[in-house]
Amino acid sequence: MQLQAHRQSLDDPKEFWLKHALELVDWKTKPTAATDNPPEDALHCAQWFPDGKLNACYNAVDRHIAERGDQIALIYDSPVSDTVRRFTYSELLREVKGVASMLRRHGVQRGDTVLLYMAMIPQTLFAMLACARIGAIHSVVFGGFAPAELAKRIGDCRPKVVLSNTCGLESKTKIVPYKPLLDKAFELADYRPSATIILQREQLRVRLDPAHSEYYWDTELVEAASDADTIECEVVDSNHPLYLIYTSGTTGMPKGIVRPAGPHVVALLYAQRYMYGLQPGETMFTFSDFGWQLGHSYCAYGPLLNGSRTVLFEGKPIGTPDAGQIYRVFSEHDVRVFLCAPTVVVVLRRTDPEGLFRAKYDLTHMRGLFLAGERLTPEIHRWWIATITGRAVPVEEDSVACGKEVSCVVSDNWWQTESGSPMTGICIGHSTNGGHIARIKYGSAGLMLPGCDLRVVRVKDDLDEDQGVDGNPQLADPEEVGNIVAKLPLPPGFLTSLWNDDRRFVDAYFKRYPGYYDTGDTGMIDSEGYVHILSRTDDVIKVAAHRLSTSSIEEVIFNHQDIAECCVVSRPCEIKGRVPMVFAALHSGAQSARIKQIKLEIVQLARSRVGPIVSLYAENIVFVDRLPKTRSGKILRKMMRTMIDTVHGDAKQGKDSSVIDCPVGTPATIEDVAVKSDIWKTIIDTIGKKS
Incomplete structure (x- = not known):
């Protein structure tokens, strides 16, 4: 199916998507055309449902009130503050109207940007x-982001x-104050908004400065309450920006992804029903x-657009307080569909390899557990x-079937910030009969989803990897590894531009592949149409003119029983x-x-599974307590x-890297800066005197 x-x-993409757009979404003005029919050389600018008008907040909240007003819409579960709160759709609407009125009171209109830190x-x-309700464009920045990176987004x-x-809560005892970081970001950006409205959390209260147009959230809500019920949904064009979301680069200006409202709503709802x-x-x-x-997609908008419940979890997979919290949430809140990054599972496996915490709960009610964000290794x-x-x-089996019922299906799926929703995966929503669901292949991110016409193009050694343009891309054979691209036009929901x-x-x-969208990922499509994402194109190692994916080597190493x-x-x-x-x-x-x-066993594993060309040597294997992560x-x-590369370059010049602090920039998204220092020391000890 x-x-x-x-x-x-x-x-027939036009008929397919227009049909679903009309069935899934409540439009103020229904679209009569699927796209604006751009010329062949402007397919990347295609706009979906161009004459349609709608409001995303109306579709996520208001339209459910008549039938689902008393149904729970949001579950806030915070083990770091010992809080569990539930909001019905009616209560959610009241809260949203209150914030919308507060924003209107500070002059926010359709098309204005509002940054959430x-x-x-x-x-x-x-x-x-609330921003979606009044036609404003929100940009959410992860709380605790370093001032320099926050300043880039504010300035842009x-x-x-x-x-x-x-503040943010890392645990019951670790608090991250936000106000000093925000003040520093304003200073670096040399820009202050017309108003900064700050919610006082009970774990940390701060004094605000009216001279800098700083306002107390609770006070502003009270003062705006009298107009809250009058805040109706602002009707916007289908391709009006719903939000900006910045990709996180370690250098330069992050890219501000512009997300179109109507196409995004259609794509999210399609994935909710049929994929998940x-x-x-x-x-x-x-x-x-x-x-x-x-x-954004599946904690905030997706479930609410679908009239479902969403769980907002403030905590970590382990340590808040233990590795059983995720399973507790599954059971306590009757979770049917779960979505996370593979790293969450890796951490659980390392902490609780026998699944002792899992054994405390009955999870037979769950339908699907999906993973996205990084490659999911077969192990x-x-x-x-x-x-x-x-x-x-069984380790010897390369795939698994769903069984008679669609129950506890565990599957990988692949997407990007740019796409806003999955491009590949295994759809479990087409039927309640597991026999109608495609088999799940280990190491694969599933089959292509509607609208995604993925191809693999061969890598040309004579093409400059940074600036080259391949005017005549050659398509790879099935099973052949290359760069993954998507034939234009792109399906609904993809970015429509970069802000400014x-x-x-x-x-x-x-630019690199005319007529295609360059995903920046490397991989292959097998003979049955399953897509295998191996790594980012810059994570491919060229060993003696042979291109090896780092993820294929990692997959082999994970098979060693001692590797977490x-x-x-x-x-x-x-x-x-x-x-x-x-x-x-x-x-x-x-x-x-x-x-x-163990090092020798890993070398032997790599040589036997990847081949001698892997060129992995025992001296290039190091063991660490933690890996640096976002x-x-x-x-x-x-x-x-x-x-x-820095340590190697220093050693070639006779310099001692150990006498200097790490000169490599700290990514704004890093979870723990201390891990970076540990890795720097490890690299110096390993290769600093051997390069």
């Missing part, structure tokens, strides 16, 4: 929906109002901050299936150009006396690679 829907979407609390969601979108709260199989009234738990795309995939279902998963930078929009995504986590990056080699370097964390039960033997769980490979 999934393959049939995909074929229909490519054979906030924690995972209900008020953040209220503010996002120049918000009329900034909304914030006094979520029904109105059911609960979805997306383990992600609102500052990331995953949080982690099998462990998660076994842990959730309690069934043994149309030229960069073209150069970053459409691992990351492969490249290091310079005088003979072969670059060779792999492995950073790995051991399971708590691993014996330190076996370190040397707050969303992605390993900071580029930072590690830059560190290695």
Whole structure:
């Protein structure tokens, strides 16, 4: 059924998407055309449902009041503050109207930008929906972001109002104050909004400065309450920006993704119903901050658009207080669909490999558990299936079927900030009969979703990797690894531009392969149409003229029984150009006396599974306590690679890297800066005197 829907979407995309747009969405003015029919050389500018008009907040909240006003819409579960609160759709509407009235009182109108620098609390969601209600464009920045990176975003979108709260909670005892970070960002950006409205959390209260147009959230809400009921939904064009979300780069200006309202609503609702199989009234738990795309799409908008319940979780997979919190949420809130990054599962596996916390709960009610954000290795995939279902998963099998019922399906899916919703995956919502669901292949991100016409193009060695334009891209054969692209036009919901930078929009995504969207990922499509995402194109190692994906090496290393986590990056080699370097964390039960033997076993695994060309040597395998990650769980490979090149370059020049602080910039998204320092020291000890 999934393959049939995909074929229909490519054979007649206009009919396919217009049909779903009219069925899934409440429009103020229904669209009569699917696209604006751009010329062949402007397909990247295609606009979906161009004559349609709507309001996203109306679709997410107001339209459900008649039938679902008393149904729970939002569950706020915060183990770090010992809080569980529930809001019905009627209560959610009242809260959203209050914030919308507060924004209107400060002059926010349709088309204005509002920046949210906030924690995972209900008020953040209220503010996002309030902006959508009045036609303002919100930009959510992860609370606790470093001032320099926050300043870049403030300077770029120049918000009329900034909304914030006094602190974030890392744990019951660790508080991150936001106000000093925000003040420093204003100073660096040399810009202040007309108003900064700050919510006082009970864990930290601060004094505000009226001279800087700083206002107390609760006071402003009270003063705006009298007009709250009069704040109706602002009707906007289908392609009016719903929000900006900035991609996080370690250098330069982050890209401000512009998300069109109407197409995004259609794409989210399609995925909710058919990909994730979520029904109105059911609960979805997306383990992600609102500052990331995953949080925007499937913690904030997706479930509410669908008339479902969403779980807003303020905590971590472990340590707040233990590795059982996620399973508790599954059980306590009757979660049917779960979405997270693979790193969440890796952390659970390392902390609770036997699944003892999982065994405390009955999870037979769950329908689907989806993973996205990084590649899901077969070893982690099998462990998660076994842990959730309690069934043994044979290592020799390369795929698994759903069974008779669609229950506890564990599947990978692939998407990007730019897409806003999945491009590949296994759709479990087409049927309640598991026999109608496609098999799940380990190591694959699933089959293409409707509207996504993915291809793999061959890498040309004579093409400049940064500036080259391939005017005649050659399509790869099935199973052949290359760069993954999407044939234009793109499906509904993709970015329509970059904020204040149309030229960069073209150069970053459409210049390299004319007629295609360049995903920046490498991988292959097998003979059955399953898409295998291996790594970012800059994570491919060229070893003696052979291109090796770091993720394919990681996949092999994960099969070693003592490895809990691992990351492969490249290091310079005088003979072969670059060779792999492995950073790995051991399971708590691993014996330190076996370190040397474990290294030799990993080398042998890599040589036998990847081949001798892998060129992995024992001296290039190091064990660490923790890997450097972003707050969303992605390993900071580029930072590690830059560190290695820096130390190697210093050693070649006779310099001692150990006498200087790490000169490599700290990514704004890093979870723990201390881990960066540990990795820097490890690299110096490993290669500083050997390069």
